[in-house]
Every structure is written in structure tokens, then in C-alpha cells.
Amino acid sequence: MKKIEAIIKPFRLDDVRTALMEIGLNGMTATEVKGFGRQKGHTELYRGAEYVVDFLPKIKLEIVVPDEKVDAVLDAIIKSAHSGKIGDGKIFILPVERAVRIRTGEENDDAL
DSSP, X not given: OEEEEEEEOGGGHHHHHHHHHXXXXXXXXXXXXEEOSXXXXXXXXXXXXXXXXXXXXXXXXXXXXXXXXXXXXXXXXXXXXXXXXXTOEEEEEEEOOOOBOTTTOOBGGGGO
């Protein structure tokens, strides 16, 4: 099993969710986060005053999938979140040792 963490632009969430549902993904967790990378924030004007926005709003998706679905999930996220502009996001893949469904006690792939 692998845990896929994807940081994407907020307005891409619906497209990514739709793409993941089309490949048969059962569930995921989405969290509103803030961060910066090469994009380095930007300046905004508010009531005549200019200020710097260092941390930009992003969405962090967390998805645990069996090993054989990793490539399909990766492709779906990349295709649906890609705009070709700086700040599109990043994807991280981590190993998962064990998963347990609390309600039934099912473990590992059965718990997904």
C-alpha cells in the first residue's frame, strides 16, 4: 500500500476529484493548507495599501491505495491538476505499513 499526498491549486479540486472517481477511487481526504515554493507568494492591494502574501492557499489530498493503483492515481492527478503554470503543485508517495478500518476491524487492502 502507498499513501499519495498531492498539493494542488484549490480551483483544481473538483477536476481532480472527478478524475479520481472515474478510475474507481473510493475515498480521499482533502485539507485546506497554505504554503509556498518557487511561486514565492505575490503582492496584493487592499484599501490602497500594498502587502505581500507569502503563503498561498492550496489543497492537500491524502489518498491510500494498493500498490497496483498508484500509477493510475498519479496519472489522474497530474492530468487534471496540470495548468502548465508555476504553482501547479507536487505529489509525494509514501509507504504504508498497515491500515485498519475501525468499524469492522478489516486490515490492509480490505480496509481501503
